[in-house]
Amino acid sequence: MDVQKAFVDTQGNATIKCPQCGIIKHLPVTQYRGRQHTLKVRCNCNYAWNLLLDFRRHYRKKTELSGTYTLDAPTNGGGRLTVVNISRSGVGFEVTGLHAIMIGQKARLQFTLDNKKKTPIDKHVVIISVKNGYVGCEFLDDRVFEKDLGFYLQP
Numbered sequence: 001m002d003v004q005k006a007f008v009d010t011q012g013n014a015t016i017k018c019p020q021c022g023i024i025k026h027l028p029v030t031q032y033r034g035r036q037h038t039l040k041v042r043c044n045c046n047y048a049w050n051l052l053l054d055f056r057r058h059y060r061k062k063t064e065l066s067g068t069y070t071l072d073a074p075t076n077g078g079g080r081l082t083v084v085n086i087s088r089s090g091v092g093f094e095v096t097g098l099h100a101i102m103i104g105q106k107a108r109l110q111f112t113l114d115n116k117k118k119t120p121i122d123k124h125v126v127i128i129s130v131k132n133g134y135v136g137c138e139f140l141d142d143r144v145f146e147k148d149l150g151f152y153l154q155p
Helices: 147-152
Strands: 003-007 014-015 024-028 037-040 049-053 063-071 080-087 090-094 106-112 122-132 134-139
Touching: 003 014, 014 049, 063 090, 080 106
Parallel strands: 003 049
Antiparallel strands: 014 024, 037 049, 063 080, 063 106, 080 090, 090 134, 106 122, 122 134
């Protein structure tokens, strides 16, 4: 059975499109907020599929972008990274080998988008999660949502 991901808007509605006939519907899904849910959906055309609800604040795009990180003082360190996902509010990246990255630290990330312009991204972040080689960050800049990054993040 097919699985489709649906992002939930701020009003608690998911917009879905039937993979079979293409009809678009809006479903109220507020009652599922706070936990991951997969729903079985059936269209008027009788096609059924699974719908994975995503309640994130912003769309998160999967990527594979190479770059570097530098930890801010008082901690020293840095290295190579691979950005594995990016959204309007932050990034998730992977590092290999030993690292000194801890929750609450601030860092500078530099990487290049894989768009036509090869847009360079240079952002300050705060580390919000570390699990083995995966690091989740939130952008610190007020003007994070630049035009090129915004265009890149469109689903």
